[in-house]
Amino acid sequence: IEQPVAKIFHLGMFDIGKPLGKGEFCRVYLAREREQGFICALRVLYKKELLQGRVEKQLRREIEIQSNLRHPNILNLYGYFHDKKRIILILEFTSQGELYKHLRRENRFSEPKAAKYTVLIASALRYLHRKNIIHRDIKPEDILVGTYGNIKLSDFGWSVHAPSKRRTTYCGTLDYLPPEMIVPRTPGNSYDEKVDLWASGVLIYEFLVGEAPFEDTPLATTRRIARADMNIPSFLSADATDLIKKLLVVDPQKRLSLDEVEQHPWVVKHCRKGE
Numbered sequence: 001i002e003q004p005v006a007k008i009f010h011l012g013m014f015d016i017g018k019p020l021g022k023g024e025f026c027r028v029y030l031a032r033e034r035e036q037g038f039i040c041a042l043r044v045l046y047k048k049e050l051l052q053g054r055v056e057k058q059l060r061r062e063i064e065i066q067s068n069l070r071h072p073n074i075l076n077l078y079g080y081f082h083d084k085k086r087i088i089l090i091l092e093f094t095s096q097g098e099l100y101k102h103l104r105r106e107n108r109f110s111e112p113k114a115a116k117y118t119v120l121i122a123s124a125l126r127y128l129h130r131k132n133i134i135h136r137d138i139k140p141e142d143i144l145v146g147t148y149g150n151i152k153l154s155d156f157g158w159s160v161h162a163p164s165k166r167r168t169t170y171c172g173t174l175d176y177l178p179p180e181m182i183v184p185r186t187p188g189n190s191y192d193e194k195v196d197l198w199a200s201g202v203l204i205y206e207f208l209v210g211e212a213p214f215e216d217t218p219l220a221t222t223r224r225i226a227r228a229d230m231n232i233p234s235f236l237s238a239d240a241t242d243l244i245k246k247l248l249v250v251d252p253q254k255r256l257s258l259d260e261v262e263q264h265p266w267v268v269k270h271c272r273k274g275e
């Protein structure tokens with residue numbers, strides 16, 4: 001789909017179009033590569049800010065990891081370049097933008113739609129976990145929607161994201177953090193990929209209810225997460241309720257595995273293969 005890239009300025013071999021992200025920290029632009037007219041999203045990061053935020057190491061590690069990922073439900077990082085002041089990430093462009101906008105507009109998703117998204121996210125997580133990568137940051141704000149409605153896990157580099165208006169919590173939301181990252185029982189609070197299963201439960205809840213299960217004041221949220229203290233509205237089907245309850249379990253080892261999520265009746269019912 002040809003996207004109008006009204007040329008505002010150019011950066012390297014790219015013509016820069018409209019801003020895609022908002023907020024002073026989130027400089028993401030629609031761009032077209034000059035030679036082949038290749039459409040992409042460019043994320044511009046200022047070295048000064050990265051140094052202040054001491055995140056240049058995290059960014060380097062992330063670019064290293066993300067450059068080797070290839071999955072239909074993970075936003076592609078094609079590469080990067082830098083000039084004196086900036087580092088520019090060359091990212092896959094998704095024409096339908098951020099999933100959280102769709103969720104806010106529709107208030108909540110139907111169960112079939114939520115189940116379809118769940119399967120796609122589980123498939124991306126399985127791919128990451130097989131490579132020993134824990135995403136840790138799965139929330140509607142970090143999921144993008146492609147042209148044909150398929151979704152892409154992205155990593156907005158939370159540390160450079162302004163405390164977004166979308167969540168009124170300081171420096172990223174607590175809503176998606178699992179108990180073991182809130183109340184570290186084991187010294188050095190070691191956690192494993194089960195944190196992504198907890199976050200998947202929070203995500204399914206938010207898809208179906210329209211708000212996160214532990215949304216509250218920061219203090220109350222941490223208390224409720226630590227006890228998995230949520231109430232599931234009665235309009236959710238029994239299967240959906242069952243899946244959420246089996247993911248939002250305090251003990252990480254007792255949470256469902258990705259295989260069990262994909263084989264859960266709620267998912268199977270709504271996502272018969274090939275539909």
Ligand SMILES: COc1ccc(C(=O)Nc2ccccc2)cc1NC(=O)CCSc1ncnc(N)c1Br
Nearest residue numbers: 020028041055058059075093094097154155156157
């Ligand atoms: C693989 O995707 C990333 C990988 C890495 C980082 C990142 O900044 N890491 C990072 C930055 C600083 C410090 C530490 C980590 C960010 C992303 N992703 C993004 O920034 C998403 C940009 S928004 C957007 N993108 C495409 N199409 C649209 N319609 C939109 Br809206």
